[in-house]
Amino acid sequence: MKPKQERSRMRVSALLDAAEELVEELGVEGFAMSEVARRAGAAHGSLYRYFESREALLAALHERQISQLEAAVIEASEKLSLTQVVPSAREFLDAFLDPLRDFLIRNRSYRLLRIGMPDAWQVASSEAELDARVIAELAHALKNLVPGLEEERRLLAATLLLSLTDSTIIIEHRPEVQREGRRVLELYLEDLVSNVSCEPSRTGGTTS
Amino acid sequence: MKPKQERSRMRVSALLDAAEELVEELGVEGFAMSEVARRAGAAHGSLYRYFESREALLAALHERQISQLEAAVIEASEKLSLTQVVPSAREFLDAFLDPLRDFLIRNRSYRLLRIGMPDAWQVASSEAELDARVIAELAHALKNLVPGLEEERRLLAATLLLSLTDSTIIIEHRPEVQREGRRVLELYLEDLVSNVSCEPSRTGGTTS
Amino acid sequence: MKPKQERSRMRVSALLDAAEELVEELGVEGFAMSEVARRAGAAHGSLYRYFESREALLAALHERQISQLEAAVIEASEKLSLTQVVPSAREFLDAFLDPLRDFLIRNRSYRLLRIGMPDAWQVASSEAELDARVIAELAHALKNLVPGLEEERRLLAATLLLSLTDSTIIIEHRPEVQREGRRVLELYLEDLVSNVSCEPSRTGGTTS
Amino acid sequence: MKPKQERSRMRVSALLDAAEELVEELGVEGFAMSEVARRAGAAHGSLYRYFESREALLAALHERQISQLEAAVIEASEKLSLTQVVPSAREFLDAFLDPLRDFLIRNRSYRLLRIGMPDAWQVASSEAELDARVIAELAHALKNLVPGLEEERRLLAATLLLSLTDSTIIIEHRPEVQREGRRVLELYLEDLVSNVSCEPSRTGGTTS
DNA sequence: TATGAATGAGGCTTCATTCAT
DNA sequence: GATGAATGAAGCCTCATTCAT
Structure with a gap:
């Protein structure tokens, strides 16, 4: 269980990294969930396991x-x-x-x-x-x-x-x-x- | 002709006013051409007589x-x-x-x-x-x-x-x-x- | 009256020329009434004095x-x-x-x-x-x-x-x-x- | 996985069928992505999973x-x-x-x-x-x-x-x-x- | 839990056509 | 007649979100 949480935290971290990079490049307007997933090597829909919505992801970032x-x-x-x-x-x-x-x-x-x-x-x-x-x-x-x-x-x-x-x-x-x-x-x-x-x-x- | 130019300038001005209000409310991301038109009481496509694109409208603003x-x-x-x-x-x-x-x-x-x-x-x-x-x-x-x-x-x-x-x-x-x-x-x-x-x-x- | 008809025919001719050029360049799909007018040096709305519609203009051509x-x-x-x-x-x-x-x-x-x-x-x-x-x-x-x-x-x-x-x-x-x-x-x-x-x-x- | 690819190919095929029918009926000009989707019983945006653009769809066809x-x-x-x-x-x-x-x-x-x-x-x-x-x-x-x-x-x-x-x-x-x-x-x-x-x-x- | 196909609302833009001047 | 501003329907495309597998 612990390692699971560990992995989860790393996943979140990687996602936020990708998101940050993306905002840096394209601004908030150009920020797209699918691109975040792509850059983090995650699946499209997986984002929603960690963040309720696009907005929530940005807020977390x-x-x-x-x-x-x-x-x-x-x-x-x-x-x-x-x-x-x-x-x-x-x-x-x-x-x-x-x-x-x-x-x-x-x-x-x-x-x-x-x-x-x-x-x-x-x-x-x-x-x-x-x-x-x-x-x-x-x-x-x-x-x-x-x-x-x-x-x-x-x-x-x-x-x-x-x-x-x-x-x-x-x-x-x-x-x-x-x-x-x-x-x-x-x-x-x-x-x-x-x-x-x-x-x-x-x-x-x-x-x- | 002069009155035409006059009217045109007022139109542009009104459109920019509506656009400004909209950006104020919803930010750049929430800025939608159709809403600008609605608020300015103009038709959708009229915007494009005065501004080449959404981007151009924001730049003009x-x-x-x-x-x-x-x-x-x-x-x-x-x-x-x-x-x-x-x-x-x-x-x-x-x-x-x-x-x-x-x-x-x-x-x-x-x-x-x-x-x-x-x-x-x-x-x-x-x-x-x-x-x-x-x-x-x-x-x-x-x-x-x-x-x-x-x-x-x-x-x-x-x-x-x-x-x-x-x-x-x-x-x-x-x-x-x-x-x-x-x-x-x-x-x-x-x-x-x-x-x-x-x-x-x-x-x-x-x-x- | 005659010269008027004469002029009218020349106008039609010029419009068809522009239209032909345009179809040649962009195909039927790229054929736009306003561009025809622009190339023929005529006003946007004038086309409709000579041709009932886009379709009619193409047929005439x-x-x-x-x-x-x-x-x-x-x-x-x-x-x-x-x-x-x-x-x-x-x-x-x-x-x-x-x-x-x-x-x-x-x-x-x-x-x-x-x-x-x-x-x-x-x-x-x-x-x-x-x-x-x-x-x-x-x-x-x-x-x-x-x-x-x-x-x-x-x-x-x-x-x-x-x-x-x-x-x-x-x-x-x-x-x-x-x-x-x-x-x-x-x-x-x-x-x-x-x-x-x-x-x-x-x-x-x-x-x- | 295999069945997935299979299904995907069938989807593409069905989309192309619908597209072909449509071109037959209305020509290239009348060819509309939304109509293709409608006839294939697919959602509007699904087309873009298989074809990058209208143009690409026509080329594929x-x-x-x-x-x-x-x-x-x-x-x-x-x-x-x-x-x-x-x-x-x-x-x-x-x-x-x-x-x-x-x-x-x-x-x-x-x-x-x-x-x-x-x-x-x-x-x-x-x-x-x-x-x-x-x-x-x-x-x-x-x-x-x-x-x-x-x-x-x-x-x-x-x-x-x-x-x-x-x-x-x-x-x-x-x-x-x-x-x-x-x-x-x-x-x-x-x-x-x-x-x-x-x-x-x-x-x-x-x-x- | 992970995946990625599917969805469809919503945005931008074009353009045929109309109409007041 | 001529003009060109205005209209708005319609098209293309994106993307947040859902959901069956």
Whole structure:
């Protein structure tokens, strides 16, 4: 029985791999169940043993991606916390930016799924929950950088970090753009750090 | 003849409106020519007098959106330049952020189209050119804010501004997120301003 | 009024020319009314002033072709009859084969129309009548070659002549095939000539 | 597995039958995939499991017809060769003409397909190859009748035989026409036989 | 459980024909 | 008469899903 479950999990994994590749190539619109099966070397109808529908398969794929993203963030976070001391904004970014970027570049389909899934599929809401996991991880990691920051603002900052990384880094591959994008994040984090020491202001104006 | 052209343009416009609404609701995948026709009160086959194919219709829709975005940027730019003097980062954002955000919020489909069009459609390349128009406008406007900035860097900054606005503001509608997003942009612009006075550095380190 | 009719006839002619060209290129299946109009420089809807329907246009085209074929046969017949004397089979073929072949080669569409028009269109029957005109002409010309042949057999021979020419000469363009095809016709005509002198046999067996 | 393949072949066969019937009735133009499905009692989309497209279905149909024609020729050839001795032209025709005629009359669609397939479909070239099989068979059979004839001329003669049979016999169903057509072929074969004994001439004039 | 044949709804597109201008 | 925009029936094809084996 165990080996059976094992095999089943591998099958699911292979199917999701094929699906991911396909979305990457042809977008959500070009995603066809039969092609997934073909690429995974499975039979047409077998897909429906693992996923209730096309929609469910896409949702599962998206969920897996988010889990991977979460894992990447956690790993970076752990690496960072090994260096006991409070990191600088630059060190913080060094730890997180590359894994995030790597993931987002390797998984062009992540973006396609995140944006391209019609609201009609109820994936949207549960997707928000999934994203929340990644953001929570990032927020947790921010505690190292800006220990004094309140929980709520940390979530806010994490949200922005993820979103900015996503947009800036992915849309444009030119290195200048990426460098400049990194600078923006650095500025933001440094501001967070320096501001928190004085005042937990919320109408965040930078002092004149 | 003139009235004919007039009517034709209105027809195209109505069709694009219906198409936009549809993409907004169902995404690119759910976009069906017949439904566009139904909503525009036109016959099935009439669409093909104005657009060669489904793909062409989506491309035309996307182009119109970018033109509207461009127009919004130009308008904001003109309003800003009425106030002769050099604006502050805050004033600059006041001028540009709201119109951009309004547009992006009103046009959820813009994002769907931008991301969701399969690469196979060669829209991508011409789309890059179209986007360039918006960025060029933004870069031009930046001359008011940071007169000393070199052309190249202005384009870079404009790219980031558009991209950050797009991602931050659209993905999350919560006002806190939007406020924080705005702060990031403010920080970035202020940094640009203050750095340029001293040094046109490119390895942008933030001054202490 | 006359010039109007004149112009109208030219218009019809131009339309048929375009139609013929189109059938030649794309076959009956690829024949589209709008393309005919485009090639003739006429407006879409104008076609229907001259032809009741697509089907009627094709029928008219076919009728014109048959008239042209008939004219070619008549012309050859007249040329032949200028040489007062009874011609040999070879002379007879010299007179008729080339014009027929020329026509059939220039008008690939003739064959397409003759064969490709569905029986459902009632063209078939009237077409048979039209063909009859050509055959009658050929039969008439045969009187010169085989004066003693009865009317009925002359029609039969003419039918075969037309049919053989059509198939042999058109299907295969290789000169050897055409030469051999000509030989068949020559044999047939010579047999007719020689047999008729003796017996108007109908169980036409050639003596062993 | 075997029974599966068996069933599959029967399905294909049934589909082709329906298709053939349809072409016979409505011509190539009237040939509609959905109607084929309806007549074969299959679902719309099932056709596409067996044939890539409408065009492919028509090509397959044509190929089947040519195979059947080839089989008919081979069968006739075998029957003829049972009679060890050299046959007369009449015996030769007795053996071949009826099967050919039967086939061509039963398969009106053969002609429609042969002529009516747009050149754009590249069927033409491969079709020529297919036809070559039938002609080769006929040429082979001619060896019995005219043993002395060179290969090249035999192919020529076979080409004409097929072509003449096709045109003469099909276009006109009247028995007189068919009888006369048969006479033409007889004349031709006899001439071949008698000429070969004397001279393998190529500028084939018939000696008196 | 796996398979892949079968299904049929649904999409895109073409084009003959009509008709207001 | 001429025009060409509009219509909508009809065709081809895809693909998610089911189900007998």
